[in-house]
Amino acid sequence: MLSGAGNSPGLDFLKIGVGARPAGMGEAFCAAADDASAIYWNPSGLGRLADKEITFMYNKWFEDMNYSFLAYAHPLENNSGTVAGAYYSLNTGSIRQYDNNDVLTGSFENTSRMFVLSYAREIKAGFTAGVSLKSIQDKIYDRTANAGACDIGLLYRAGNADFGLSIQNIGTGIRYITESFPLPGNVRFGVSLKDFRTAGLNLSADANLAQQEEKEFSLGAEYAAYKGFSLRAGYYSGENNAGSGARFGLGYVFGDTSIDYAFVPYDALGDTYRISLTWKFRKKPVAPAVVQQPEPVREEKPEAPKPQLEKLLKKVKPTPAQLEEAEKLYNDGKIEYSKGNLEAAKALWEKALSLAPDHDKAQQALKRVKEQLKEK
Structure with a gap:
């Protein structure tokens, strides 16, 4: 060599x-x-x-x-x-x-x-x-x-x-x-x-x-x-x-x-x-912006439209771009975790969940890393 x-x-x-x-x-x-x-x-x-x-x-x-x-x-x-x-x-x-x-x-x-x-x-x-x-x-x-x-x-x-x-x-x-x-x-x-x-x-x-x-x-x-x-x-x-x-x-x-x-x-x-x-x-993690959901309009009459209104007020699904970015953040978090950088992994997975709250793998990974940080 x-x-x-x-x-x-x-x-x-x-x-x-x-x-x-x-x-x-x-x-x-x-x-x-x-x-x-x-x-x-x-x-x-x-x-x-x-x-x-x-x-x-x-x-x-x-x-x-x-x-x-x-x-x-x-x-x-x-x-x-x-x-x-x-x-x-x-x-x-x-x-x-x-x-x-x-x-x-x-x-x-x-x-x-x-x-x-x-x-x-x-x-x-x-x-x-x-x-x-x-x-x-x-x-x-x-x-x-x-x-x-x-x-x-x-x-x-x-x-x-x-x-x-x-x-x-x-x-x-x-x-x-x-x-x-x-x-x-x-x-x-x-x-x-x-x-x-x-x-x-x-x-x-x-x-x-x-x-x-x-x-x-x-x-x-x-x-x-x-x-x-x-x-x-x-x-x-x-x-x-x-x-x-x-x-x-x-x-x-x-x-x-x-x-x-x-x-x-x-x-x-x-x-x-x-x-x-x-x-x-490291960059300090920025808290995700909280989107205020509009308060449901109370209608005394008639009662029938109320279920339809609740459907409209359900959480908006992430866009494809948000899902792609969340997946990238999830993978970056795994890399940091594999290197022992638990705080960095936690921040990345939290950011991924702010974009895609239903990301199952990120939820499980975040739960695991929080438990490990408590043990320290």
Whole structure:
């Protein structure tokens, strides 16, 4: 995973996944992307965010290498999409420098950075699309090289299943003095299945078609175990690539903050770990407007029309648009519930019921989450 034919060693950081949550799921996150780390895995996942979100990851890599990631996602008003930005940084630490006679002359560092801007939105019921623009800089000793690239992503939801596609690092090559190298292109396919009967299980699988490398696949599972705690496990496989094998992770949500940890072994190279912190800035739920029903007109004479009048005064049925929006809010609530965000799930289900009061599933889900919140 850390080297590829025809690619500059300095550009391998473009293949290092971000976020402790995806890492703990074996990096099977193309279709499961539903937080700010989607800016790496599948930018279209940003279009499903309901709240502003900041996430930071620290990755203790091999030897003295350190990798960090910071991202901010901002959903726009009126369901007009989500904009996001991210900063990546990889520092290799001190590298010894020798002359032609193998005499130590000093040391230098290899530093790689990337800035990303993204936009995503729902383009049709169930379909979400996203794009990321990248500015890449790689510095080796006293030489600096630059490149530009973009990612394109798609997500489709059908019931409890999500299907994802992400094409990464489409762009220019990078040139060091007289030698040029292509960017490590990659195409990801993914599927994610959520078992909402238990309202806590998420299964996912990815396949990667990396340019000039063997095909890779990954499997992942996430289970919201108990009161904000999540357990994760995954398996990553890529022939002749370091890092193949099982991976594990934990997560805990408290209020609007979540902390995630992942353990990723790399065979002879050593074990690595990743820690992520995420803060959400939730919108305060707005109480639904109460529609005043007209008071029945009292008619002393005749008595016969009274039953007809009662029929007219019965609650007006929701429009098809309201039913569709209520179903979307119900599904969004299930996603929040599966991640342990009980208050957010409760707010979404209450909003769904304000549009469609007879939505049976939302009624049952709201009753269940209220009982769980009382237990806290």
